[in-house]
Amino acid sequence: MTSTADTMTQARTERKITGRTVLFWMIGFFTVIFIANAIFLHLAWKSFPGVVTETAYEDGLAYNDAIAASREQAARDWSVSGEIERAGAEAARVAVLAKDADGAPLSGLTVTATLRRPASPEAPVVVVLQEGETGRYQAMVNDLAAGNWILDLEALGGREGDAFKSRNRVFLSQ
Structure with a gap:
């Protein structure tokens, strides 16, 4: 009799997985996923006003000018x-070396460097570089902390419209 009693106890503790059990688990799983997605969507919509720029129309008009300037810069091959x-x-010392398409140093440029921290509200540091050797421009910047910086360079040539712009990520060590 003990073997029959053990078999019955074992039968009572085992739960069979039926189609209904799988259905309830699936419904529960997807309900949790949908609730989490709904919360995330609500938080995203609540925190983003939808305005990327206040001057969208003007920025759109200036876009073609930016493309044309980029093509002109590429054609100069500086x-x-x-x-x-x-x-x-x-x-810290900011140094720029400028050469033309033939590899000859470019002299007489007005070179401006703008240093800003990525994703930081700190005001950018703007420096006008002075030409030392032919084609080499440099300037000293005081009180510049170590770390990642975005270096925006703008070099304006002697002729009207000759310009070079670039954006570089740099790291300044201690």
């Missing part, structure tokens, strides 16, 4: 490289 390196405890 090579402008910028770097930033530590020059003392808190100072």
Whole structure:
């Protein structure tokens, strides 16, 4: 009799997986997923006003001008490289080397460097670089913290419309 009693106890503790059980588990699983998605959608819509820029129309009109300027820059085939390196405890040196399509140094440019932190509300640091050697421009920047920086370079040539713009991510060490 003990074997029959053990078999009955074992039969009572085992639960069979039926179609109804699988259906309830599936409904429960997807209900949790839908509720989580609904919460995330609500939070996203609540936190984003939908306005990317206040001047969308003007930005759209200026877009074709930006494309044309980019094509003109590519046609000039200038090579402008910028770097930033530590020059003392808190100072840094911004250096730019500019060459034309033939590899000859470009002289007489007005070179402006704008340093800004990525994803930071800090005001950017704008520096006008001075030409030292032919085609090499540099400037010192005081109180520049170590870390990641975005270096925007703008070089304007002697002729009307000659311009070079670039954006580089640089790292300034301690």
